[in-house]
Amino acid sequence: MLTASLLTAGALIATALLTGAFRRYALSRSLIDVPNARSSHQVPTPRGGGLALVIVVLGVLGVMVWEGGMRPGVGLALGGAGLIVAIVGFLDDHAHVAARWRLLGHFLAAGWGLYWLGGLPAIVLWQMPVDLGLAGHLLAAVFLVWLLNLYNFMDGINGIAGIELITVSLGGLVVGAVAGVQHTYLLLAVLIASGLGFLVWNFPQARIFMGDACSGFLGLVLGLVAVWQGLLQAELFIAWVILLGAFLVDATLTLLRRILRGDPFYEAHRSHAYQFASRHYGSHTPVSLAVGVINLAWLTPVAALAAASALPALAALAIGWAPLVLLALYFKAGQPETATPSHSP
Numbered sequence: 001m002l003t004a005s006l007l008t009a010g011a012l013i014a015t016a017l018l019t020g021a022f023r024r025y026a027l028s029r030s031l032i033d034v035p036n037a038r039s040s041h042q043v044p045t046p047r048g049g050g051l052a053l054v055i056v057v058l059g060v061l062g063v064m065v066w067e068g069g070m071r072p073g074v075g076l077a078l079g080g081a082g083l084i085v086a087i088v089g090f091l092d093d094h095a096h097v098a099a100r101w102r103l104l105g106h107f108l109a110a111g112w113g114l115y116w117l118g119g120l121p122a123i124v125l126w127q128m129p130v131d132l133g134l135a136g137h138l139l140a141a142v143f144l145v146w147l148l149n150l151y152n153f154m155d156g157i158n159g160i161a162g163i164e165l166i167t168v169s170l171g172g173l174v175v176g177a178v179a180g181v182q183h184t185y186l187l188l189a190v191l192i193a194s195g196l197g198f199l200v201w202n203f204p205q206a207r208i209f210m211g212d213a214c215s216g217f218l219g220l221v222l223g224l225v226a227v228w229q230g231l232l233q234a235e236l237f238i239a240w241v242i243l244l245g246a247f248l249v250d251a252t253l254t255l256l257r258r259i260l261r262g263d264p265f266y267e268a269h270r271s272h273a274y275q276f277a278s279r280h281y282g283s284h285t286p287v288s289l290a291v292g293v294i295n296l297a298w299l300t301p302v303a304a305l306a307a308a309s310a311l312p313a314l315a316a317l318a319i320g321w322a323p324l325v326l327l328a329l330y331f332k333a334g335q336p337e338t339a340t341p342s343h344s345p
Helices: 002-028 051-069 072-094 099-117 133-154 160-179 186-203 212-232 235-243 246-261 271-283 285-307 313-331
Strands: none
Touching: 002 051, 002 099, 002 186, 051 072, 051 186, 051 246, 072 099, 072 212, 099 133, 099 212, 133 160, 133 246, 160 186, 160 212, 160 235, 160 285, 212 235, 235 246, 235 271, 235 285, 235 313, 246 271, 246 285, 246 313, 271 285, 271 313, 285 313
């Protein structure tokens, strides 16, 4: 208990201090994001501060494996995959890396993580676990690569990525408690603490941005935690997919609508629902906070029902995500950037 408390408190303090150090480094190297027509910010801001969180979480994973609090295979899965993505993101933050090489690195990271975890577990789609075999492992790799990329896409306004990390991890603690699975408690507590340490610098006013190295790292780690928990109890994978719904729904619906409209979907844009919402309300703060409230007040209870088998998994997923789809449509996710919500507040 003492070690867990020290690791958690240390993660918060270390992340806050290291983020400040990376801010000074970014300023000295002119690693600055300058606002342009596709930005949601108006002030030039240093980037790459999320590396502090990456370093702290990787360090804690090492300590957990060393102390016997985590199986070496799980530590290799999370730490190795996360490190690959962080390196690719770091290189891209400093000097552009071609999309094909980034994607290759992302699939290598996903494959590494799935290999050490043992692949996608049997998942409960209705009431019985279903083993999808090789097709499931391939789908899991695509899911992880999409999740790590969409986490980067969704990291566009102050605090939203950190608040997503904190509230989804809190939800993970709840669904784990409901299912009686305790293996991920310390890691999730450290993710929450590190997220809070980063938010000191990123919310409500961003003094440094997270950067690709951290956003991709977080998306992949959370996805691998979902797979890991699914291995411990089959209902938990879908429960985690429900928890991640705020980001998954907005990013996926935005991508699909842009593809259907014939837009070059691979180009940078400001047509996610959360971006429309922040412009609509003239502030990032209420939108980022709303994501946290949705995660805790809506998605966590629904995910807990799925984890407890009180609702069939697919029914819980549909119930949890349906309001998110309606909300994303209301805020014109994927529509041209000149579009406005259907009604004014």
